[in-house]
Each structure stands twice: as structure tokens, then as C-alpha cells.
Amino acid sequence: MALRHVLLTVLQQHEATGYEIIRDFDHALGFFWHASHQQVYRELGRLTREGLVDYQAIEQRSRPDKKRYRITDQGRQALIEWLATPAAPRRFNDELLVKILGGELLGAERLLKEIEHHRGIQEDRLSTFLAIEAEHYRNRNLPELSMEYRLLYLPLRKGIKTTRAWLDWADEARTLLKDGKIV
């Protein structure tokens, strides 16, 4: 039930339409949260019914009306309560590791190929992160930036560090698989 808190957090920073939030999930927000547009619209509907957000309808020609959402006092209250309760540690399921467990059936060569495929994706991620860092944060005084920007720096740093750790692990995996030490 954390999506609602993501939405409240975003709306606490600035008003937004569902469409805009969804766009954010494909960009900056997407580095640490994913949600489909169906989820976002549904949750915004619920939050409205429960009085945690409200919206101003903006008429448009030849398009569905925009709904510009705002957090309400009640919503801000709920957000503060959530922020104050410690998050449960995340457990995550990693398909690639399962495939490694099944590696005997697949064979070292095909396993390596799969890992290399993911390496490509991770390398792209890292370049994206580094480009954002170079453009927005390097050679700048953090206190000069808006609070919203500053708060995004820690997630970005986390992305950089964990992606590097992943690539580092992939190097090691490659060595162990190529030497036939594992499969």
C-alpha cells in the first residue's frame, strides 16, 4: 500500500495531473519506483474518495479534461504518519539468480549470454545516472539547488553505487563461469 504514499509525496511537493506523475515514473521517479498508468489513475481516484487529495478540473478542447491534483490537509497528515513509521526491509525476488541455480540444465555458455544481456542494460542505466549527475549535481553547491532537486541526489547516488556493484558482480560471475568452476 505504498503507492499512495508515493503519490502523496509527489503532490506534497507540487500539484500535478495523473498524466504528469506517470511521466515522472518514466523518468526521475522511475529510478526507485515503478507504477503503471492504470495503478496511478485508480489510486488517485481512491485518494480523492478518501479526502486525502482533491483536484481542480481543467476543461480542454478535443481532449479529456485535465485533473490537477492537490494534497489536502488530511492527506498531509496521513503522509506524515507514514513517514514516521519505519519501513519494513525490502525482500526482492531475482529471476536471474534462479536461472543461475538452474544453470546445470542451461549450460555455462547460455548462462553467460544471459548475464551479458543484462550487463548491457545495467551499463546503459549507469551511463544515464552518470549523465544526470554530471548535468545536475557535479561541480555545484548542493545548497544552491532547490530542495526538490537536492532530495533526488541520494536516490541517484544509490542507483550509481548499486549498478556498479552489479557490474562488478557480473565480472566475477563471468570469470567463474568461463573457468568452468561453477557449471
Place this chain on the structure above:
Amino acid sequence: MALRHVLLTVLQQHEATGYEIIRDFDHALGFFWHASHQQVYRELGRLTREGLVDYQAIEQRSRPDKKRYRITDQGRQALIEWLATPAAPRRFNDELLVKILGGELLGAERLLKEIEHHRGIQEDRLSTFLAIEAEHYRNRNLPELSMEYRLLYLPLRKGIKTTRAWLDWADEARTLLKDGKIV
């Protein structure tokens, strides 16, 4: 729909009861996959109905009968097909990072406290991983170990590297938050 493939992978290595698999999820398997006992029993039921696994009932006094599951040829076939199709890259949702985004409302001090709380958990994880590595893998020739053990080494290494990256990030976060550069 990947839980079924985890179950097939485990059963491909050796026969097991649902109970035993659940126990594994709390131990070695748990480092990269989590599933509740309800999920496991239900999925084993489905796999049986679909003919991908079968089981031998073992009568017991004063306890529910054990069901010792085996993978079938059809199941092995399904597993091979799944192994051969590349996994989609994982996207994951990180509550802690959302809280950082909402950090303005919470304040740097409470944010730090929350991060320290998670640090404790991650440090425990790392010690566990290192203990397992020391006991089972360090100062050993990998090829001497059973295939099953060897295959578990890569996930373990991944756990070690990513947990270290996490702790490393937490150090940085602490510095930035303490200096008041972020919040």
C-alpha cells in the same frame, strides 16, 4: 509467474516436500527469493494439476501426510523453455527512497534515524553472508563441491557485493544529511 520456475528448479535438483522448500526460503534460497508457505502450497497444487510435478504420499502417524514432490518430464521441459527465454530486467520499488523524497516533511534527523535502522539490518545480512562464505567456500576448491553448492556461490557473492554497496551508500547519505546539504 516465476515462483513456479523456482519450484521446478529446486525439484530438478532433488525431490522435496512443500515444507522443506519453505524452510529453504528461510535460508539459502531466501537470499534471492521469498515466498510464503501459502504461495508454495498453492503453486505445488497447480503444478500437480498441470502435470509438471507429481508426488508420492508418505503416511505419518499423528501428522498430516507428507507429499514428496518430483519434477516430471513435462515439468523439466517447461523449465528448460523458461530458462531459454531471457528474463525481463527487474524494476523494484524502494520505500526508503520515497521517504527521502519526503524528507522535507520528516526532517534530516528522523531520516538519519531511519537509515541507521536499515543499516543495522544490512550489517546483519552482510555478516550472515560472510559467515556462509567462510564456512562453505573460502579456502576450498570449487570443483570439489557438489554442483548444487557451487551454483549457490554466485547468488551469495551478489548478496555480499550489493549489501556492501548499500552500506557504502548509507555512509555517504549520512555525511550529506549531517552537513545539511540535502535537507
Place this chain on the structure above:
DNA sequence: TATCTCATGTAAGTGGTTACATGATTGC
């Protein structure tokens, strides 16, 4: 006396994915 381990399940609810639906405007 209480908790843990063994060993299996059902039921209800929430969260998330996939597919379907509409329709004008802008850029290649």
C-alpha cells in the same frame, strides 16, 4: 506450561499486470 517444529491447508483482501477503449494534435 509454553513455545517450537513438523506438515498441511482455506478464505478474504489488496496490489499489480495486461488488455481494451477513445480521440484530436503534432512531427517525421
Place this chain on the structure above:
DNA sequence: GCAATCATGTAACCACTTACATGAGATA
């Protein structure tokens, strides 16, 4: 002419969590 962008939604399905249920034997 075709795809992408803007802007919203419904419906069906699947995954996962939480709570409830049983009951003996072993250990503290």
C-alpha cells in the same frame, strides 16, 4: 500515412499478504 504525445479511464486476471485452522511431539 504513421507514430508519438496528450489525457483519461474500465475490466479481468494473476500475485501476494494476512488471518484463520488443526494437532501431535519435542524442548526449555
